[in-house]
Amino acid sequence: MSSLDVLVVGGGGREHALAWKLAQSPRVRRIVCAPGNAGIARETECVAVPAEDVAALADLAVRERFGLVVVGPEAPLTAGLVDALAARGIRAFGPTRDGAQLEGSKAFTKDLLRDAGVATAAYETFDDPEAAHAYLARVGAPIVVKADGLAAGKGVVVAETVAEAREAIDSILRDRxxxxxxxxxxxxxxxxxxxxxxxxxxxxxxxxPLATSQDHKRIGDGDTGPNTGGMGAYSPAPIMTPELEREVVARVLQPVVAKLRERGIVYKGVLYAGLMVSEGRASVLEFNVRFGDPECQPLLMRLRSDLVDVVDAVIDERLHEITLDWDPRAAACVVLAAAGYPGTPAKGAVIRGLDVAAREPDTVVFHAGTAGGSGGSVVTSGGRVLGVTALGETIAEAVAAAYRATAHIHFDGMQFRRDIGRRALSRSA
Ligand SMILES: Nc1ncnc2c1ncn2[C@@H]1O[C@H](COP(=O)(O)OP(=O)(O)O)[C@@H](O)[C@H]1O
Ligand SMILES: [Mg+2]
Incomplete structure (x- = not known):
């Protein structure tokens, strides 16, 4: 029955997890990843088409007659990859360009939230620096300054002083x-x-809703140091109580999806809400329009349902017909990052111990910034290099298993957090 050829777009840990999970579907015949990485290339075909090149990806999909395209990152979604594929009759998982504005434009999202009556921080949007400065002078600090568009996680400044906010406004609006x-x-x-x-x-x-999960954004233990793409994640996340989950679905996600629909946007895919929770009430900080990386890795390790069936239900608007089957065990992912990250990462360091680590039970070493080196070696080629992900009966056991596998792996300058899952563990203690 396996007859489906799938293209996975992207080349990070999230896409390795997606390709790994899709490969378990009895419905899948062939998986190709564009551009992939060294770990994905060990398991499936990779083609050197960048994840941002919408025209080349659409051509590839037509030429190779893919029955399904699963889009990992936000950039191709906001650039309209799903629209380009649909125009050529190819099924794809992820929102169209208009829906992807939820991540691609913070101003669009704030206006939509206001319109839908969803709780979010009070705000104003500016394109004129003078007007922004005048508003700042009126409201004062602390204040949060956000670039409207995609800025690789660097476009937000939580300013404690007016001077800091002024500087952020100028570097975004004036210096571009x-x-x-x-x-x-x-x-x-x-x-x-x-x-x-x-x-x-x-x-x-x-x-x-997917199973609950939580990531760790800062580079350092105890949530210190600069922000990163994410240094680890775990699932489930005990902070997300059933009551809070019901509140978020009813007061945030449902109204947002309905408001989009009212505006003619049928949003299909993953909707990821970044929330601030205080006294049991959730306020929206932002939306992402795809799986989080690294949350995707522990989530997909726990998902027992066939991902192709799930994706089909989303695309065919039959989501109400399905339920998701989750492994009752917990999963944890420890990200191993290159020297220099989150600044410019050191590339070309030889990675040792991958095979030994992968032999640990219930453990998968997902690759992110890796490339093939000389003599069959694997070398670092990006900031976040690997996501060591493991299952365990409890979060504590999943975390311990991920660290056990991590202990086998080494490359020059390797950095990782030693406290993944700490918040969940202190909560359950
Ligand atoms: N209104 C806010 N109040 C307090 N902190 C905020 C606020 N908005 C954003 N932040 C902080 O800044 C981080 C990044 O902001 P976010 O809106 O998630 O943008 P992005 O992920 O695109 O950089 C958040 O994870 C949060 O820690
Ligand atoms: Mg964010």
């Missing part, structure tokens, strides 16, 4: 630090509370 992604800024009220992420699937009408 993020190019056209900084043609507008959002200035918003600083919220306090605990940050939680919540991922769900939607077909534009139904909302189906």
């Amino acid at each position: 630090l993020f190019g056209e992604a900084g043609a507008r800024v959002v200035l918003e009220e600083k919220l306090v509370g605990e940050e939680v992420s919540f991922l769900a699937l939607t077909d534009g009408r139904s909302v189906l």
Whole structure:
């Protein structure tokens, strides 16, 4: 029955997890990943087409007659890859360009939230630096300054002083630090509370929550140092209580999906809400329009359902017909990063111990920034290099298993956090 050829777009740990999970489907005949990485290439075909090259990806999909395209990262979604594929009759998982504005434009999202009556920080949007400065002078600090568009996780400054906010406004609007992604800024009220992420699937009408998960954004133990793409993650996340989950579905995700629909946007794919929770109430910080990386890795290790069936239900607007089957065990992912990360990472360091680590039970070493080196070796080629992911009866056991496998792996300058899952563990203790 395996007859489906699937193209996975992207080349990080998330895409390795997607390809790994899709390969387990009895419906899948062939998987190709563009561009992939050294770990994905060990298991499946990779082609050197960049994840941002919409035209080349659409040509590839037509030429190779893929029956399904699964898009990992946000850039091709906001650039309209799903629209380009649909125009050529190819099924794809992920929102179209108009839906992807939820991540591609913070101003779009804030206006939509206001319109839908969803809780979010008070804000104003500016394209004129003078007007932004005048508003800042009026409201004062602390204040959060956000570049409107995609800025690789570097476009937000939580300013404690007016001087800091002024500088952020100027570097975004005047100096165009993020190019056209900084043609507008959002200035918003600083919220306090605990940050939680919540991922769900939607077909534009139904909302189906994924298992709960939590990531670790800062580079250093105890949530210190600069922000990163994510240094680890675990699932489930005890902070997300059933009550909070119901509140987020009913007061955030459902109204947002309905408001999009009212505007003619049928949003299909993963909807990832970044929330600030205080006294049991959730306020929206932002949306992402795809799986989080690294949350995707522990989530897919726990997902027992066939991912192709799930993706089909989203695309065909039958999400209300399915349920998701999860492994009751917990999963944890420890990210191993290159020297220099989150600044410019050192490339070309030889990675040792991958095969030994992969022999640990219930453990998968997902690759991110890796490339093939000389003599069959694997070398570092990006900031986040590997995501060592393991299952365990409890979060503590999953975390311990991920660290046990990590102990086998070495490359020059390797850095990782020693406290993945700490918040969940202190909560359950
Ligand atoms: N209104 C806010 N109040 C307090 N902290 C905020 C606020 N908005 C964003 N942040 C902080 O900044 C981080 C990045 O902001 P976010 O909106 O998630 O943008 P991005 O992920 O695109 O960089 C958040 O994870 C949060 O820690
Ligand atoms: Mg964020």
